[in-house]
Amino acid sequence: MQPPLENESSVLVFTLSGLNETMENRYVFFSFTALFYPLMVFCNVTVIFTIISHKKLHEPMYLFICNLCVNGLFGTSGFYPKFMYDLLSYDHVISYDGCMIQIFVIYSSALCDFSTLTVMAYDRYVAICRPLEYHSIMTNQRVLQCILFCWLTPFFCMSVLIILIARLTLCDSTIEKLYCEIWAVAKLSCFSTTLNNVFGYIVILAYFAHAVLIFCSYIHLIKKCMKSIESRHKFIQTCVPHLLSLINVTTALLFDVLYSRYGLSIILSLEFLIVPPILNPLVYGLNFPEIRKKILWIIKASK
Numbered sequence: 001m002q003p004p005l006e007n008e009s010s011v012l013v014f015t016l017s018g019l020n021e022t023m024e025n026r027y028v029f030f031s032f033t034a035l036f037y038p039l040m041v042f043c044n045v046t047v048i049f050t051i052i053s054h055k056k057l058h059e060p061m062y063l064f065i066c067n068l069c070v071n072g073l074f075g076t077s078g079f080y081p082k083f084m085y086d087l088l089s090y091d092h093v094i095s096y097d098g099c100m101i102q103i104f105v106i107y108s109s110a111l112c113d114f115s116t117l118t119v120m121a122y123d124r125y126v127a128i129c130r131p132l133e134y135h136s137i138m139t140n141q142r143v144l145q146c147i148l149f150c151w152l153t154p155f156f157c158m159s160v161l162i163i164l165i166a167r168l169t170l171c172d173s174t175i176e177k178l179y180c181e182i183w184a185v186a187k188l189s190c191f192s193t194t195l196n197n198v199f200g201y202i203v204i205l206a207y208f209a210h211a212v213l214i215f216c217s218y219i220h221l222i223k224k225c226m227k228s229i230e231s232r233h234k235f236i237q238t239c240v241p242h243l244l245s246l247i248n249v250t251t252a253l254l255f256d257v258l259y260s261r262y263g264l265s266i267i268l269s270l271e272f273l274i275v276p277p278i279l280n281p282l283v284y285g286l287n288f289p290e291i292r293k294k295i296l297w298i299i300k301a302s303k
Helices: 020-053 060-077 080-087 096-129 131-137 140-166 182-186 194-225 229-262 271-287 289-302
Strands: 013-016 093-095
Touching: 013 096, 020 060, 020 080, 020 271, 020 289, 060 080, 060 096, 060 140, 060 271, 060 289, 093 096, 096 131, 096 140, 096 182, 096 194, 096 229, 096 271, 140 182, 140 194, 182 194, 194 229, 229 271, 271 289
Parallel strands: none
Antiparallel strands: 013 093
């Protein structure tokens, strides 16, 4: 009998064992999720619709906020519908193809969040440190390029990682999480995952470079704000929400990595699927006067 080839996998269905210990409270979790997910969708759709429907908000900063909200809907769509179904089911399984799609959606969304926050940091740097050149730098073409960068870079990274996972033969089919997680699937391999790990570290380094760019932008922003009260006010109004989102996303991704490596609490590992998608529309929608005014106008007009 010939040994299995490395590019063939006998696993057609994965079992998600993350819910096994919490099935006694599944109806509580389902009720919470059934309330939270529609609320999260509503908040993001409200901000997206408000920005798209008002030409005054067709500025780079608002378009990037819109992109952040669209990405929040994209990422959570890969988790919540399946999670809610599993809460009402006794068999927590997912097909091989479904697992690959879930990995792609969830993790490309997480990377897109970080890319968008990097682009927003650059936008704030130009707006505050080089205000006279802002409109000549942040043209419609440049904004489009930035948005494409936010999506295409994560899509490329995740496509390569999915291809690298697909080439592996798997010796087990049990994933100890609530959803398909890229490192958890790789751990099931019968063969070496060195190539997967190497490319994974390349992706981590690439997004660490994003963090360096954000850090450099804020060093310049802080120096500039020390010299002018007007710049200080603009920094507080537009950059503080960005910093809150950045800290939140970074912490959330850290929790996910810690769970993958050291078995951190499952609930904490879900932080990047729970907090950023609801926090971003609330922070930007309530803090930015222009968005807040338009949302209130839409609410009044609908009555």
